[in-house]
Amino acid sequence: MDIRLDAISHSYGGTEVLRDISLDIPTGKIVCFVGPSGCGKSTLLRLIGGLERATKGRVLQLGTPPMGCLNPLTYVFQDFALLPWRTVHGNISLVLEDHGIKGAAADAIISDVLARTKLSDFSNALPRQLSGGMKQRVAIARALAVKPAVMLMDEPLSALDSQTRELLMDDLVALWTRQPFTAAYVTHNLAEAVRLGHRIAVLSRRPGEIHEVVEIDMPLEERSHGNPELEKIQKHLWDMMRDEARAADEELLNV
Amino acid sequence: MSDATIKTQPIEVRFRGGGFAPKARRWVGLAVFVVLVSIMEIGTRSGWISALTLPKPSDVLATFKELWESGLLFKHLLPSLSRLAVGAAIGATVGVCAGVMIGLFSYVRAGLVPLVAAIFPIPKIALLPLFVIWFGIDEASKYALIAFGTFTPTVVATYGAVDNVDRSLIRMGQSFGLSWFSIVRKIVLPGAMPGILSGLRISLAIAIILLVAAEMLGAEYGIGAYILEAGSLYDLERLFAGVVILSLLGVILSTVIGFIERRLLGWRE
Ligand SMILES: Nc1ncnc2c1ncn2[C@@H]1O[C@H](COP(=O)(O)OP(=O)(O)OP(=O)(O)O)[C@@H](O)[C@H]1O
Ligand SMILES: [Mg+2]
Numbered sequence: 001m002d003i004r005l006d007a008i009s010h011s012y013g014g015t016e017v018l019r020d021i022s023l024d025i026p027t028g029k030i031v032c033f034v035g036p037s038g039c040g041k042s043t044l045l046r047l048i049g050g051l052e053r054a055t056k057g058r059v060l061q062l063g064t065p066p067m068g069c070l071n072p073l074t075y076v077f078q079d080f081a082l083l084p085w086r087t088v089h090g091n092i093s094l095v096l097e098d099h100g101i102k103g104a105a106a107d108a109i110i111s112d113v114l115a116r117t118k119l120s121d122f123s124n125a126l127p128r129q130l131s132g133g134m135k136q137r138v139a140i141a142r143a144l145a146v147k148p149a150v151m152l153m154d155e156p157l158s159a160l161d162s163q164t165r166e167l168l169m170d171d172l173v174a175l176w177t178r179q180p181f182t183a184a185y186v187t188h189n190l191a192e193a194v195r196l197g198h199r200i201a202v203l204s205r206r207p208g209e210i211h212e213v214v215e216i217d218m219p220l221e222e223r224s225h226g227n228p229e230l231e232k233i234q235k236h237l238w239d240m241m242r243d244e245a246r247a248a249d250e251e252l253l254n255v
Numbered sequence: 256m257s258d259a260t261i262k263t264q265p266i267e268v269r270f271r272g273g274g275f276a277p278k279a280r281r282w283v284g285l286a287v288f289v290v291l292v293s294i295m296e297i298g299t300r301s302g303w304i305s306a307l308t309l310p311k312p313s314d315v316l317a318t319f320k321e322l323w324e325s326g327l328l329f330k331h332l333l334p335s336l337s338r339l340a341v342g343a344a345i346g347a348t349v350g351v352c353a354g355v356m357i358g359l360f361s362y363v364r365a366g367l368v369p370l371v372a373a374i375f376p377i378p379k380i381a382l383l384p385l386f387v388i389w390f391g392i393d394e395a396s397k398y399a400l401i402a403f404g405t406f407t408p409t410v411v412a413t414y415g416a417v418d419n420v421d422r423s424l425i426r427m428g429q430s431f432g433l434s435w436f437s438i439v440r441k442i443v444l445p446g447a448m449p450g451i452l453s454g455l456r457i458s459l460a461i462a463i464i465l466l467v468a469a470e471m472l473g474a475e476y477g478i479g480a481y482i483l484e485a486g487s488l489y490d491l492e493r494l495f496a497g498v499v500i501l502s503l504l505g506v507i508l509s510t511v512i513g514f515i516e517r518r519l520l521g522w523r524e
Contacts (some may be wrong), residue, residue: 049430071432081427085445085522094441095431126522214427 001063001072001149002026003048003184008057009207010043016207017043021057023201023210025150028180030220032193034237035203035211036245041186044135044208048184049073049152065149070099074148078155080135082127088114090122092142101147113141116175137171140168144175151183157192166225169195173220190237194222194230196209202240204247211240310491312335315499318492335466335478338394339504342401343462350406351451354413358447359439363413371410379404380468387472397469403456404465404484405458412454413447420446452516459508463501 003025010018017040024050025031033041048050048059050073065072082091089110096106114120117137127135136156143151157165169192175181176196187193193200194216202211214233216223223230292312298304299311322328356363357371383400390396420443428438470479478500485493 051430053427071430073430075427075430077423079423081423083424083442083445087521094428095433097432097441098433098437104409120298128524174307 001036001061001065001182002058003150003182004062005044005048006058006060008044008047008054008059010040010047010052010055011118017073018047018054019207019209021208021210023182023213025182027063027149027182029198030099030181030183030185030196032185032187032197032200033203034187034190034193034200034241035208036205036241036248037188038248039203039206039244042206043204044203045075045152045154045186048150066147069147069149070101070223071095072149073083074143074146074151076136076139076143076151076153076156078158080127080132080139080159082135082138085128087124087126087136088119088130088141091127091138092145095142095146109145113144116144116178117141131164132160134166135166136160140172140175149182151181151185153183153185155187156185158187158189165189165192172196173223177221181222188236190241194234196220200237202231203236205244205251211244276466294378298521310495314492315495318496319499320372322496331476331478331481334474334476335470337465338397338401338469338477339396339462340376342466343405343459345398346405346462347401347458349402349407350409351413353406354410354451355412355439355443355447356421358417359443367410368414371407375407375411383469383472391475395492397466397474401462401465402468405462408458408461409451409454412457413451416447416454417443419450422487449516449520452512452520454511456509460505463505463508467501 005021005023005025008018008021009016020045023031029163033044036040043052045150047054048057061072083094086094091100092110092113094105096109101109110123111120114123117140119134119137119141122130122134122138125137130138136159137161140156156167160168173196176221185196197214197216198220200214200216203209214237216230216233218227218229294303296311296312299306299309301337319328322331353363353367357367358364379400382403386396386399386403390399392508394398424442424446425438428442433441465480466477467479471483474480478497482494482497482501485491485497
């Protein structure tokens, strides 16, 4: 199932946040959104997932979600959004219960996703007993449990320290290589974008417009830390972003 | 400068963390009780507290024993407990439901919040004659008074607690396609539970206060009636025996809520 953004514009009250965004998120690809702070990336993601309605334009689903998909558009949040009163197991079963999946069927799914995110030993732990990286892996496991057609990830690694972030990026690459998933991935970290993105959309400062779309053909598993080709793309992205970020900063100063 | 640094002895960094994390210290509360009662006993025995100011704790205990042996204790206690249970259960249940509705629906909020604010400061005891006219002099008016008194603090605590539930968790529930009912039951209510329970502590204490008030008017048996009778005769021993029963009731209820908190809110730590 592909997602098509069709000329999306969005305003909050009088402030225009997004302007005329058109882009395809093709099946099995990770599309990264980068852009200066406040340019509307999170807003765009909420629009894609149907948590908010765009002022203008439409978000279209092309094709039908794959068989067994419980929640086609599934978020992974920056702040994990785990229920503190439920165990890891309970947090994942939460999203299955409403689909009538309980007991042994739920346990099978839960142990599968926990194995895929290397959390099998923590099934009965409460969120407060987990480290940040583990919490985010639980959130990813929860997202995988509903077999999403598209994962909507809003800075999923930003709350983590840089080592944990590296490790989790490897985990995401491994997950994707085993079974390609579709994702819209918001980040302000360009290293993440060139590491995970098949396609990187660079947004301008507010109101966010698509500045450029960079395609990276190199397969995910071949992209290593410090690869010269990726460095070059990252530098190109940074040059674009720096001007935008600086201009955005100056606008703030003039307010 | 460098001289000074060489000469001065190393000083261990002063510990300034800790505190602000109450732990269970079971016996301290009991010790405070014991000390206070001993002071009263010694004071009344030796005479520097006159018998008119305070009764002897040992006499109060004797009165208590008498109550127990004559079977009057349960004759007074049982009606009181049933009034408390029925009234507080009605008030707390309706209060939690109304509080959740206020927390969830803008129209209910707009309609009920000013009403609750208007009702809250009314001394419910002042309304007792009104309740007697509405519900009769029997049990119903006593239930109504206690229920009404527990209702308002429960509502306020509950909707405050619902307001404080992390919105990002609710968004999460919506994004996974959970039904409205599931979101309320599995996210809003557990998230509001700490606030609801601490509100319940206050509500139940108020329920005990109102229990006595209700029984002071037209009740043959009940702790309130017993205290009132003792008070009008200036029988301090019996008055204190009644008051001690009320205090014990408060301590028991508070312990029960503490137990529920430990069961339901173990995830907080
Ligand atoms: N609910 C809202 N009501 C009004 N304004 C909002 C709302 N949400 C976001 N905004 C505004 O829209 C703009 C874009 O916000 P958004 O959170 O989408 O930015 P972002 O690109 O995700 O930023 P960051 O990189 O800091 O996460 C900001 O200026 C913000 O103040
Ligand atoms: Mg954001």
